Amino acid sequence: MGRQFGEIMREIGQYEPIFDFYPVMAQNLLLGSLPRKNRNLLSKGFVSLSMKLAEAKMNSHRWPEYSKRTLAALKAAGIRSSIEKEMFTMDAFQNAVGIMGMLRVLPELRRLEPLLNPQLVPACTSVAVWGNQSKDKNLYHARNFDFPGVEVWDKRPIVVFCNPTDTGIRYGYVACRGADVPGITAFNEAGLTLSFHTRFHKKVGFSGLGVVDFGHKMISESRSIEEAVSLAKRYKINSTWGAILTNCNEKGSKAAVIETNFGNVEVTYSDRKSESMVNTNHYFSPKLQDGELLAAPSFCHHTRSRFQRATQLLAEQKSKGTTVKDLQNLLNDSVDPTSGESRTMGSTIRQITSVKSVVMSPEAEKLYVSVGLAPTGSGPYLEIPMRWDAAPGYTFPSLTKKSKDESVGKKGKSQETKTKEKKKAIEYYKEAMLINDDPKLGGIDDMLDRLEEADKGSDSDPSLLFLRGILHIEKGEFQKGSYLLEETVRLESSPFRKQQAQLWLARxxxxxxxxxxxxxxxxxxxNAPDSLDCLVWKMKVKSDKGSYSLKKLRQVSPNFLLVDANEL
Incomplete structure (x- = not known):
């Protein structure tokens, strides 16, 4: 199958960008947290070498059958074999965060939350519905793959159907052109669906299974959730993950989340009385919450808010039943539930790094895949039948064209204009983020120009004002920065985001x-209430001890993925 995949890719073409992207992806994520002036050749070299050593170590423990498949695909596509180790890039990135946690560079969540019960409400976003929650009673698994592959993963989606001759279970997966990664977003003919989500934990390793192979093994060998769970518990997993699985044929729980760190596998099943399940990026298991890391100040709020909003939307749809269209709209939802306001970006289900949006249903024998650009939740979606043809090959499905009246629908022209303006705001935001990641595309002034354009179509979105304020502070324009942060504090209705702006304004x-x-x-x-959302800012106030220097301010940089500020 590896050889066939490579041959098909070579015939289709336009698969090369994925092989340029993977070698630098984890490196760019880690470098992006440094002050801009420190993102130099020395730091790049150190981070690059560290990532390559980690990937090589994990690759040396890879199972031969998976390695052979990858190498055969690369050879057939005309790609150098050394790229194989890049299959472990996300494991390497998450393990780097875990190592920082072990060194106490990053705080553990438990230590930040002394007033909480051990069981956290957990906060990529996946939603599964079945039974009465589903309009047609079929089980559907909707999933946003939030991944820093904008302009690569979103532009070239593929659906791959695999017909192995050894296991007897046919399976499929959704990826981007050139990426033979069956374990990330997958389904099989036995009714199982699977999607992986990042977690952060200080217990990581380098001699177990990588996420791509872990998922590949489960989807290609499991006919039920219990078989997948049994398989997962046999092996050590390198990194920190939370995979949601569903199966319409289960007599008991129709969904479960398998969570890992290096050495532990824990399972949380859907409530037998419930007919839905949500998964974002926090551990469900109390055991794994011990050692869980706060990867960035806003990370906990970000993931919990997405969980809360998805749960809220499902509750609103309960009486009438959730449709495929409802699930697609959910993947594009832009409301921050802690404020009730729509945001261009922030603690919302729609993310600028949503590079693959999918609704899967083996029961309905249908797959809905967005072919739009990031954020992909807005579609348009292709409906693809789930089938495994005998002969390898490929087709290019085409979208059904909508009439002019149908595209406007009941919204009317004014609503259509607003929608276009919001889409433009997202495009400007995306451009700013890409410039932030790649200095060849521009500098701080270019990012500010894009965010100002985005703000014109967003009714003074406080998230955009906050990022503009941080950019002016980074530039040394402290009066402009403080003015924008003052406006953020005035307009922001989310207690968490308001205190975030207050902290940076105080600094x-x-x-x-x-x-x-x-x-x-x-x-x-x-003196604010001791809520979960606000504890992180209280911690920052305590560590500041009443003052913050200009030297530190000049080292700040924006975090476009979380709408946050990076600091040393």
Whole structure:
């Protein structure tokens, strides 16, 4: 199958970008958290070498059958064999975060949350519905693959059907052109669906299974959730994952989440009385919550908010039943549930890095795949029948064209204009993010121009104001930065995001000598209620000890993925 995949890719073409992207993906994620002036040849070399050593170590323990498949695909496609180790790039990135946690560079969530019960409400986004929650009673598994592969993964989607001669279970997966990765978003003829989500934990390793092979083994050898669970518990998994599985043929729970770190596998089943399940990026298992890491200040809020919003939407649809269209709309939802407001980007289900949006249903024998650009939740979606043809080959399905009246629908022209403006805002946001990732595309002024254009179509979105403020601070324009942060505080209705802006405004005031205003803001955060969302900002206030220097302010940089600020 590896050889056949490579031959087909070579025939189709346009698969090369994936092989340019993977070798630098994890490196860019880690470098992006450094001050811009420190993203130099020395730091790039160190991070690149570290990632390559980690990937090589994991690749050396790879099972021969999977290695042979990858190498055969690369050879047939005319790609160098050394690219094989890049299959472990996400494992390597997550393990780097885990190592920082072991070194106490990053805090454990439990230590930040002394007032909480051990069981957290958990917060990519996946939703499964069945029974009365589903309009036609079929089981559907909807999934946003949020991954830093914008302009690569979203532009060239593929659906691959595999007909192995040894296991007897035919299976398929959704990826991008050139990527033979059966274990990330997958389905099989026995009714099983599978999608993996990132977790962060300090217990990581390098001698077990990588996520691509772990998922591949489950989807190609399991006919039920229990078989998948049994298989998962036999092996050590290199990194920290939460995979949601569904199966319409189960007599008991129709869905489950298998969670891992290096050495532990825990399972959370859907409630027998429930007819839906949501998965985002926090551990469900109390055992694995011990050692779970806060990868960035806003990460916990970000993932919990997406979980909360998806649960809220399903509850609203319960009485009438959730349709495929409802699930597609859910994957494109832009409401921050802690404010009730729509956001261009932030703690919302729709993410700028949503590069693959899929609705799977082996029961209905249908697959719906977005062929739009990131964020892909907005579609358009192709409906593809689930089938495994005997002969290898490929087709290019075409979209059904909508009439002009149908595309406007009941929204009317004014609503259509608003929708277009919001789409333009997202495009400008995406451009700013890509410039931030690649200095060859521009600098800080170019990012500010794009965000200002985005803001014109977003009714003064406080998330955009916040990022603009951080960019001006990075540039040394502290008065402009403080003004934009003041506006963010004034407009923001999410308690978490308001305190985020207050913290950075307090730091900016401190840096430019406006100490009384800074002290007042620090006190406001310190005296705020002890909610889960606000504990991280209280921790920051405590560590600041009432002041923040101009030197530190100049090292700040924006985090476009989480709408946050990177700091040393």
């Amino acid at each position: 900016t005031y401190s840096g430019i000598g406006r100490n009384s205003l800074s002290a007042r803001l620090y006190d406001e955060i310190r």
